[in-house]
Amino acid sequence: xxxxxxxxxxxxxxxxxxxxxxxxxxxxxxxxSPIVVEPNIITITEGTQGFKYGIxxxxxNIQNGSGVVYLVxxxxxxNKEVKSGxxxxxxxYHILVIEVKENTRILPVGSTGGSDGSITLEITI
Numbered sequence: 001x002x003x004x005x006x007x008x009x010x011x012x013x014x015x016x017x018x019x020x021x022x023x024x025x026x027x028x029x030x031x032x033s034p035i036v037v038e039p040n041i042i043t044i045t046e047g048t049q050g051f052k053y054g055i056x057x058x059x060x061n062i063q064n065g066s067g068v069v070y071l072v073x074x075x076x077x078x079n080k081e082v083k084s085g086x087x088x089x090x091x092x093y094h095i096l097v098i099e100v101k102e103n104t105r106i107l108p109v110g111s112t113g114g115s116d117g118s119i120t121l122e123i124t125i
Contacts, residue, residue: 040122042123043099045118046060047060055090062117062119066100067119069081071090071095076091083097098121100117100119
């Protein structure tokens with residue numbers, strides 16, 4: 001019975017320590033990249049889609065500093081390989097590629113899941 005009480009106290013201290021470390025990390029760590037909050041800017045993770053101004057935007061095949069952007073609207077579609085700094089037009093919109101970010105995957109290479117990267121676009125009329 002005494003051994004059980006000691007093990008229970010040790011376990012409780014371990015849990016309490018982990019909670020304190022987790023709270024400290026959550027509140028005092030800074031994000032890896034700045035969060036951009038601007039109405040014309042959108043960041044899309046590889047393998048997902050985003051929507052802006054009635055345009056469906058997909059991102060894929062990010063590697064070697066470039067990636068493919070898939071744009072689809074009711075009237076038109078476009079697949080374009082892009083890199084940071086590129087700009088182009090789609091319908092009545094001007095699109096600037098702010099950043100192509102590679103390898104944001106949190107799992108080791110060869111694992112499934114996670115993302116290989118993201119593309120940040122600025123879309124203006």
